[in-house]
Amino acid sequence: MHVLMTGAAGFLGQRLTRALIERNALDGRALSHLTLVDQMEAPIPSDAACSVDTRALDITADGAMDAVLDTRPDVIFHLAAVVSSAAEADFDLGMRVNFDATRALLEVCRSRELSTTRLIMASSVAVYGGDMPEVLDDMTALQPQSSYGTQKAMCELLINDYSRRGFVDGRVLRLPTIVIRPGRPNAAASSFASGILREPLNGEETVCPVPTDLELFVMSPDRVIEALLHGADVPGADFGASRSLMLPGLTVRVDEMLETLREVAGQEALDRVSYERDPRIESIVASWPPRFETHKAQRLGFKGDDSFRDIVDAYLEESRKA
Amino acid sequence: MHVLMTGAAGFLGQRLTRALIERNALDGRALSHLTLVDQMEAPIPSDAACSVDTRALDITADGAMDAVLDTRPDVIFHLAAVVSSAAEADFDLGMRVNFDATRALLEVCRSRELSTTRLIMASSVAVYGGDMPEVLDDMTALQPQSSYGTQKAMCELLINDYSRRGFVDGRVLRLPTIVIRPGRPNAAASSFASGILREPLNGEETVCPVPTDLELFVMSPDRVIEALLHGADVPGADFGASRSLMLPGLTVRVDEMLETLREVAGQEALDRVSYERDPRIESIVASWPPRFETHKAQRLGFKGDDSFRDIVDAYLEESRKA
Numbered sequence: 001m002h003v004l005m006t007g008a009a010g011f012l013g014q015r016l017t018r019a020l021i022e023r024n025a026l027d028g029r030a031l032s033h034l035t036l037v038d039q040m041e042a043p044i045p046s047d048a049a050c051s052v053d054t055r056a057l058d059i060t061a062d063g064a065m066d067a068v069l070d071t072r073p074d075v076i077f078h079l080a081a082v083v084s085s086a087a088e089a090d091f092d093l094g095m096r097v098n099f100d101a102t103r104a105l106l107e108v109c110r111s112r113e114l115s116t117t118r119l120i121m122a123s124s125v126a127v128y129g130g131d132m133p134e135v136l137d138d139m140t141a142l143q144p145q146s147s148y149g150t151q152k153a154m155c156e157l158l159i160n161d162y163s164r165r166g167f168v169d170g171r172v173l174r175l176p177t178i179v180i181r182p183g184r185p186n187a188a189a190s191s192f193a194s195g196i197l198r199e200p201l202n203g204e205e206t207v208c209p210v211p212t213d214l215e216l217f218v219m220s221p222d223r224v225i226e227a228l229l230h231g232a233d234v235p236g237a238d239f240g241a242s243r244s245l246m247l248p249g250l251t252v253r254v255d256e257m258l259e260t261l262r263e264v265a266g267q268e269a270l271d272r273v274s275y276e277r278d279p280r281i282e283s284i285v286a287s288w289p290p291r292f293e294t295h296k297a298q299r300l301g302f303k304g305d306d307s308f309r310d311i312v313d314a315y316l317e318e319s320r321k322a
Numbered sequence: 323m324h325v326l327m328t329g330a331a332g333f334l335g336q337r338l339t340r341a342l343i344e345r346n347a348l349d350g351r352a353l354s355h356l357t358l359v360d361q362m363e364a365p366i367p368s369d370a371a372c373s374v375d376t377r378a379l380d381i382t383a384d385g386a387m388d389a390v391l392d393t394r395p396d397v398i399f400h401l402a403a404v405v406s407s408a409a410e411a412d413f414d415l416g417m418r419v420n421f422d423a424t425r426a427l428l429e430v431c432r433s434r435e436l437s438t439t440r441l442i443m444a445s446s447v448a449v450y451g452g453d454m455p456e457v458l459d460d461m462t463a464l465q466p467q468s469s470y471g472t473q474k475a476m477c478e479l480l481i482n483d484y485s486r487r488g489f490v491d492g493r494v495l496r497l498p499t500i501v502i503r504p505g506r507p508n509a510a511a512s513s514f515a516s517g518i519l520r521e522p523l524n525g526e527e528t529v530c531p532v533p534t535d536l537e538l539f540v541m542s543p544d545r546v547i548e549a550l551l552h553g554a555d556v557p558g559a560d561f562g563a564s565r566s567l568m569l570p571g572l573t574v575r576v577d578e579m580l581e582t583l584r585e586v587a588g589q590e591a592l593d594r595v596s597y598e599r600d601p602r603i604e605s606i607v608a609s610w611p612p613r614f615e616t617h618k619a620q621r622l623g624f625k626g627d628d629s630f631r632d633i634v635d636a637y638l639e640e641s642r643k644a
Contacts, residue, residue, distance in 0.1 A: 091487065129563060130562065130563025130564055131461075131562060131563050132461070133461065138463070139453075139454070139455065139462060139463045140461060140462075140463055141460070141461045141462055141463050141464065141564075142463065142464070142479070143482070143563050143564045144479065144482075144483070145486065145563065147483055147487070150479050150480065150482065150483040153479050154476045154479050154480065157464070157466065157472050157475050157476050157479075158472065158476065160465070160466075160472065161466070161469055161472040164467065165413065165469070240452065240453060241451060241452025241453050241465050241467065242452055242463070242465045
């Protein structure tokens with residue numbers, strides 16, 4: 001089993017790499033080779049039982065993926081992307097990385113006749129927006145209100161058509177907002193959703209840029225990684241008429257998140273949060289719907305978090321180990 | 323008022339040209355200039371009160387539209403497309419014409435800062451498919467089951483984002499199946515829907531390639547042209563969170579269409595229809611939903627046909643005049 005990953009140096013990529021190497025298998029087959037691709041060389045874990053190569057590639061460059069795809073991977077995790085705020089700030093960059101590079105990757109798969117290669121792309125709750133029903137489901141229209149969401153929605157359509165035509169065996173997982181991301185804030189509009197917990201837990205001040213009655217649809221990093229791995233296991237035909245689905249996130253209000261912070265780390269931690277609304281972030285994040293019926297994901301065996309407290313506890317346990 | 327049209331030599335293009343020249347106005351302003359673009363030179367009507375120029379251009383060629391857009395049109399009707407069967411038979415051709423050329427046109431608008439130019443694209447019922455509710459509405463997901471539908475859906479997303487960002491003032495009208503098209507059969511999977519009426523009315527034999535209990539969502543050519551013109555009149559902001567809408571077609575079964583044929587032209591006309599199912603056509607057409615609640619289109623003042631008999635009568639009247 002040869003697995004290729006784009007965006008391998010990113011947060012999800014490094015975490016998925018660790019998970020693959022720990023399991024040393026995917027879809028019941030032993031891992032033989034892992035190819036990591038990113039702008040910079042992704043670190044190679046020292047304890048890998050399979051061979052690993054890491055390549056620094058600009059996936060937006062002409063023919064960048066030709067040689068990599070000549071190695072005929074069985075599974076491709078396509079995680080490379082420009083985040084939402086960055087795609088909003090620089091339209092051309094977003095189109096190039098989020099859309100054109102995905103299309104180019106699909107074309108190389110097609111030209112190499114990788115019809116059975118399972119390609120799993122990370123999409124986002126940002127494909128939704130506009131005048132939505134209170135609870136969304138698998139048949140709700142995509143009306144993205146950001147360029148990031150638009151680019152991801154276009155990729156979803158393309159992956160579905162490439163799969164329908166037998167050019168590749170694609171799957172698209174729409175990721176809820178990932179909470180709690182470790183590390184530092186990033187340029188994603190949703191960065192605050194981790195920051196308002198992570199920074200106070202680490203003894204740092206932070207700013208909450210949205211109203212506290214805002215609801216988010218969230219998933220822990222561990223559950224997201226499990227979902228990506230599971231996305232490679234499910235038979236493509238089980239996806240039905242569309243290769244896309246929304247993962248089963250958890251609906252939570254910002255003030256519930258903050259109350260959990262207080263429960264876990266006390267009033268002193270909560271006092272490290274100040275409130276200053278940022279209309280730019282709010283306008284993007286408030287366009288993402290917080291409530292879903294994720295029937296399809298559940299039918300296919302994808303699992304979400306049981307409670308927000310579990311998410312925070314898992315973060316703390318991981319921090320202690322690190 | 324300077325109007326530009328792509329696909330101007332096609333069926334809809336020529337008809338829209340005639341309508342524009344008859345009205346000599348759009349959105350309450352007199353027509354000053356009309357630019358017609360197609361692969362071959364579209365005919366210039368002799369009775370035009372405004373200046374008309376016609377250009378043979380391959381809109382898929384690099385920079386093809388640069389000079390045309392330098393003339394800063396107020397309204398662009400973007401009708402150029404490869405039809406559904408052709409896009410299914412030749413994936414690359416469909417992507418190039420239906421998607422890449424539309425994207426290139428949007429980019430030229432952006433580079434020329436044509437933020438107030440109203441761009442109206444014809445989309446299609448083919449953007450829908452898969453496991454749909456019995457009656458669709460403006461919030462039903464697009465799950466195209468053809469490359470044509472995929473390409474149109476991608477263009478819709480792009481036009482919405484270009485409009486949201488103020489690069490252009492786009493609008494997308496999803497056209498029902500147009501019945502009765504005059505002239506000869508074409509490569510569209512829906513060509514039979516006109517053929518099973520037109521050919522018998524003209525004394526010719528024809529083949530019905532689908533089961534007669536199949537339902538279609540149809541609109542007459544006149545109503546489609548009125549809708550395109552109205553699409554240029556409606557203020558962009560009235561479209562709300564998405565610049566796309568489904569036009570208010572008429573739901574009709576194939577056997578009802580054939581019964582109308584018998585009413586109008588007798589059993590003798592009906593006997594000119596033979597039945598031989600074509601799985602290739604059926605699989606595409608049966609994936610198009612026949613029932614819609616078109617609230618948004620109706621709110622914005624778009625009008626459909628009153629009855630299928632009206633559609634046939636209008637065709638006969640037009641044939642007599644021709």
